[in-house]
Amino acid sequence: MILLHSRRSSPGGYPSTTNEVTLLETVFFIVALSVLENAIRIPCHSSWPMLEMAGLDDGSMEDQFSFRNLCMKTEMLFHMNIFRLTADLAHLVAIFILALKMWTTRSVAGISGRSQLLFSAVFTSRYLDLFTNFISVYNSAMKIFFLLTSFGTLYLMWIKFRATYDRNHDTFRIEFLVLPCALLALLINHEFTVMEVMWTFSIYLEAVAIMPQLFMLSRTGSAETITAHYLFALGSYRALYILNWVYRYYTEGFFDPIAVISGVVQTVLYADFFYLYVSRVLRQKRGLQLSA
Incomplete structure (x- = not known):
């Protein structure tokens, strides 16, 4: 068994018209711009020698739009760095888009129930400390939100809209993901306790939980824009x-190999999809179609 002694500190229907998607995106960008505008207005007089040594900031205290000042003001407002904040916002946007797609069309077509089941397992195993380890109101609220929405998604998929669920294409064998992740969590973790092993399991499982969805996408050959x-x-x-971990490494000397490596693996799995999304959905303004 390998123990890695780094510590964690973060929780981690298709519209009838295009106006609904536009409204959602507009709200997200307004919130993001408001956050940045308020952050820039807060004075800041601290120095970050580690960032300057890393070349991420020029050390000028006069430039209120510098990378350093923007990051520090975000931390003053939200007690977290700007990368983690935007990551959490992206996660929330993803959940709202999924809920919008299912509820507006009264259909779960194109969504992998197996991936959603894995995500529910991820949040359940990760947040076992919900009532025993209080970090902040934000942290606890996000934990509760992710748990409720993950189980709510399962309810919509498996019960309320189950007649629209595409079982014929959602056939990925999730036991080939769950069992290796469980074994790896037992062998490589921060500390051999129930909470730590379950947290580590959730990190490993989240890295591959999207695979059934990507497999389903490859089988159907297309996906709705939403x-x-x-x-x-x-x-x-x-x-x-x-980016949050890179930032924390340069500013705090913090490095969690389990979270970082798993995050890199997860991002690599998305790489091909990112390319198709930018080239076909954003540029051509149409649904995602895979080449034969």
Whole structure:
């Protein structure tokens, strides 16, 4: 058994018209711009020698739009760095897009129930400390939100809209993901306790939980635009967390190999989808179609 002694500190229907998607995106960008505007207005007089040594900031205290000042003001407002904040926002956007798709069309077509089942297992095993380890109101609220929405998604998929669920294409053998992740969590973890092993299991499982969805996409050969938006937001969430870890390494000397390596694996799995999303969905303004 290998123990890695780094510590974690974060929780981690298709519209009838295009106006609904536009409204969702507009709200997201307004919130993001408001956050940045308020952050820039807060004065800051601290120095970050580690960032300057890393070449991420020029050390000028006069430039209120510098990378350093923007990051520090975000931390003052939200007690977290800007990369983690935007990652959490991307995750929330992904969940809202998924809920919008299912509820508006009264259908779960194109969504992998197996991936959603794995995500529910991820959040359940990760947040076992919900009532025993209080970090902040934000942290606890996000944990509760992710748990409720993950189980709510399962309810919509397996009960309320089960007649629209595409079982014929959602056939990925999830036991080939769950069992190796469980074994790896027992062998490589921070500390051999129930909470730590379950947290580690959730990190490993989240890295591969999207595979049934990508497998389903490869079998059907296409995805609705709203589904593509959901997958892109979900992939962006973990990619932004990689930037969060890079940032924390340079500012705090913090490095968690379990989370970082798993996050890189997860982002790599999305790489081909990201390319198709940008080239076909954003540029050509149409649903995602895979080449034969």
